[in-house]
Amino acid sequence: MPSTLVTHLAALHIPVITSALDMQPFLIDWRKRYQGNALAVVQPRTLEQVRQVVQACHARNVAIVPQGGNTGLVGGSVPVAGDTSIVLSLRKLSAVRALDQQNLTITVEAGCTLSQVQDAAAGAGLLFPLSLASEGSCTIGGNLSSNAGGVQVLRYGNARELCLGIEAVMPDGTALHALRGLRKDNTGYALKDLLIGAEGTLGVITAAVMKLFPRPRTQIVAFVALESVEAAVSLLGLAQKRLDSSLTGFELIAQICLDLVSKHFKEASPLPAGSAYYVLLECSDSQEEAVARERFQQVLEEAMELELIQNAAVSASVAQNKAMWRQRELISEAQAAEGTNIKHDISLPVSAIAGFVRANSARLEQAFPGMRLVNFGHLGDGNLHYNVSPPLGMSDSDFLAHQASINKIVYDDVVALSGSISAEHGLGQLKCQEIEHYKSAAELGVMRQIKNALDPKGIMNPGKVLTPR
């Protein structure tokens, strides 16, 4: 009985939105690809209120769509169209509960924005390394539920590796108190790791203990030009060997990406055009700048001698660091300004990437002559944003009609090389059908056994990750 649910929650003094106008921002994703419906948007302020909401929905068989900053790219945080669920917004759970300097941990509620967590760490002279384009509005709960990646994974790992403990509410309304800030704890199954990356389909994360790190004393960025992805992969190996964990960023950028940034943002590239690929390297060091700089320069000189790189620019200031990163960060927006494109957030073993790009781009070109491959990404993690833009002159709708066949060309090759069709964005609504084809029946079967065991009523974020059976 939906109306009794709303009445029940209101009686518990839990903020509930039911007007269509006020609910609207919670019902559509930010790329405006997915529009859903909901009985209500519920905004609990405490763990206990979250528990009450889930328990009430569980008793009434009402589906729950957990939502943080609603910045996801796969439609995971908005209701599936036609569904009659509630949106459970975690944004009002936004306290930093504790920061432990000696243990290097911060305990935060799910609704804290990522930049709020970064700022709290910085305020204590420490680093919270997770960093994403949407950090001003995405939330740590969403970061965990989607196991967010970003630009520092090479050194610090994904959101899952950054999390030591969680507090969560399970689908039947049970609160799971596991906010332990321990680096070692072998007392049973990895429930934390299971809920992380489950996109809200196994429960609602309400708080987490995250790792902090010493702030690097020095950061230096370089922009280098290369003739091929092969050369970039060789450079990665050299930089990892020489810099080890001081290598905190290694971003591949095809020439077309810089052309688009230049066209739409009038920002000049740090290097002249003319190379096929560029790499942004970031070195973070706990040593003084002169030592760190000499070490970094030596790597670049060695790469030049080995003819891995054609040209290089090294930043001389924090402002120049930022300007170089800005080239990388503006690519997505420049692509959006250029028009539609078909995104592929893929990962591959690093050793397979160069061959994949060569063979697959040829297949794409053969099938769609003139298509523009906007290829960039976190090469250090084996993760490419391998996006396809239409040939110049083709209409968006004509191009999008080919989406399924373009995806098939890309994903077939990715999976044949033991890669992933979703490196960091998750499955959500966008890829939950596609994964049925690309993941083994055994893995999907075990996932369904777990889903059915923890959420037998199927009320947690239905239509995401797994298609209903």
Add this chain to the structure above:
Amino acid sequence: MPSTLVTHLAALHIPVITSALDMQPFLIDWRKRYQGNALAVVQPRTLEQVRQVVQACHARNVAIVPQGGNTGLVGGSVPVAGDTSIVLSLRKLSAVRALDQQNLTITVEAGCTLSQVQDAAAGAGLLFPLSLASEGSCTIGGNLSSNAGGVQVLRYGNARELCLGIEAVMPDGTALHALRGLRKDNTGYALKDLLIGAEGTLGVITAAVMKLFPRPRTQIVAFVALESVEAAVSLLGLAQKRLDSSLTGFELIAQICLDLVSKHFKEASPLPAGSAYYVLLECSDSQEEAVARERFQQVLEEAMELELIQNAAVSASVAQNKAMWRQRELISEAQAAEGTNIKHDISLPVSAIAGFVRANSARLEQAFPGMRLVNFGHLGDGNLHYNVSPPLGMSDSDFLAHQASINKIVYDDVVALSGSISAEHGLGQLKCQEIEHYKSAAELGVMRQIKNALDPKGIMNPGKVLTPR
């Protein structure tokens, strides 16, 4: 029908041991605390044979005890006494299937010993950092099933963080092919992380893709004397700030540990006796030795100026590195030579450790005057091996009669401070009753839901991790 199982497996050409004498080494743990029975010890050579064994046992409701090197400390790899199960030894699955230089990964079968994996990495000029006392005989499958820790966790993480993909056989005999060597893969639930650390109760890991790292160019070890655990915790903070991820070891050692090593092994400590505690620090660096050494020396000088340390010895050679590590590594054996002791493999937030040791050792002393606290461990990970030896002159049996009350004094305080009663050894048979008391009903409940979903017949390693309901 047990006999038909053995006949069936023999017909499939799967090696089976049934003689009591030949089975004996597989039925008792190496500390000789747990002695079980079995219908047979089965030694498959391939994934397909493992699958056949599990399927045959599943069909016949015969329990399976997976076993690697049988070096565990909690009785997890031998059958529970009185049970009629089979031991499934993975030791004959011992191939290194692949080593990928560019992807920095190695694909190994479960029965590879840890040192075999380390050696294969070293042979390619790379590092596999997992390192344990039992590395010559423990297997990677056992390391994963128990989420092994060890001395390099501070820098490289536990076994779970070192593993990118697994191959496994589920309790119903389904093979799970997920040997992906990807740093980013958000396509569903973290099945790998769930099977890791499950101690064989959710399935059998048959192979894994593990991360490799560049070998450090330089390693330097220091041995320092301190007046308290507080000082050691402060030194840890300083070393982390100055050395960041170059700090690869930080081991706390109480004076009594060195006394026992000296007494039973005639090995002289690197520093004169007289301090309450010692710390072994290890610095691993990709820079040349002179640079790394200067940096490391500066940290020790700063600690001296801050009066955190009373004395320091820095190694000047690889031989001296090893001699210093040997002091740490011999503690367990020296303790065993001294007589019985009650072990506690605990972890705490680093910020809580000094207070815990002070208050808890006072409680122990009050309850058992003269008890000897042999306190040492991986302080950098918040992990102590907090072992209690009897007062001089008390018989082992008199002392062991107090085991339950000593455990209670320790574990009550650990759990009150949000610590763990098993940091790296797991639960096995030893702590599966105790955890019922110390873990929340909610966490145990979710663990049981998962166990029942994946292994409804309860055939996978019964009597470990979770007690039967």
